[in-house]
Amino acid sequence: MNKPGNILFFVLVFLLQLVISDYLHLGPWVCLTLIPFLILHIPLSRSPHVVMLAAFGLGLGLDILSAGVPGLNAFAAVLAAAPRKFFYRILVNSDRQDKTEVPLLKDIGLFKYLKYLTVLVAIYLAAYILLDCVSVRPAGFIAVKFAASTVASVLLSLLLAVPIQRRS
């Protein structure tokens, strides 16, 4: 796995997301996403403008290249990207002088990494699932889908995060 922040890393994870979206059929209850994992790995030094535009590009790219409604992933990605730094400060490190470029599992520890990742995944999936299912699906279905998708996406992201920390 390439070093996070490297463009090839983003391309490879995005391709993996495309393969998951197109070929991994997990049923209607689970939606697997790696977009929040990618958003988390955009260097913290980047301005919110760049982060939101990058997230919008990733989301819209996924909408266009895989099956789905255009705008769904783009909306969710921007919503997860916008408060990224705010959540980093309250969940990982409140020190404004912090020079961390990319918050890696080995640097911030499993607990903080998990909290930060889970919040980004939850925001993303809440927006995605609500926009996709609201008014056409019962609240129970939406709640179960959200919970199952969040757990599955966080676990998959952690599976990718472990080899990254070993090689970086």
Next chain:
Amino acid sequence: MRNRYGLLSTLTAIALFIVLETLSILLVVENGVVQRYKVMGAVRSAQAWVWTRTSRIRYYFNYKAENERLSAENLQLRQQLARYAAARAELDSLTLIVEPDYTFLGATVIKNSVDRQHNHLILDRGRKEGVETGMGVVTAQGVVGIVGAVSGHYAYVLSLLNVDQTVSAKLAGSGAFGPMTWTGVEPDRAVLREIPVHITAAPGDTVYTSGFSTIYPPDIPIGTVLESKVSKGSSQELTVRLFENFRTLHNVYIVKDNRRQEIEELYEQAR
């Protein structure tokens, strides 16, 4: 100065956030899957190349089940042919040549999704083979969807497994009909609505296409009734188990309604 720059940066970030989210919402509301298909023609061609090959690999592993399905369909068609041959013998004295209402074009599914709220399929037949938007797609086991967009060699089909899709369906026997939509959860369940409460619908009753459109021919078996419940006190909602297995879908038929143009012209005149 630094404060001013900071404020300006925050304001532009908020503005950018609003613009990007509004743009995304507009795209969702427009639900421009069809427009996207047209705009992304070149990308789609490259993707279709990949999908065609991966569908062949998948087909290889599913060929036993697909063979069994095609054998069953063959048997059904042979029985139908025998009935038509008998009827034809009786009609031989007539000289009137009638054009069939529907013609069918065989196609292969090269891309299929079943896990989303808005599923779709890509077929390996397009404009060059005479496919047009609005045509229905069926198999012997039921309806599959409606052609939403076509390119030269491919067709984009809005699957029945799509929360926005409705099929006009009727109950065997009583002929009571209503709109049928996918439940959005299991790929083999749909709900037939607006069936009057006085109609008796027993579990196991067959549901067919009504033919009240220029999309699907009538009397294609769709599924069987699993259960019924009264909805809002005035009508019944029937849960239907679909015959079609969307997960293993491979060979389908695109339906051309030969009366479509005439019916649409009639609608235009009536407006």
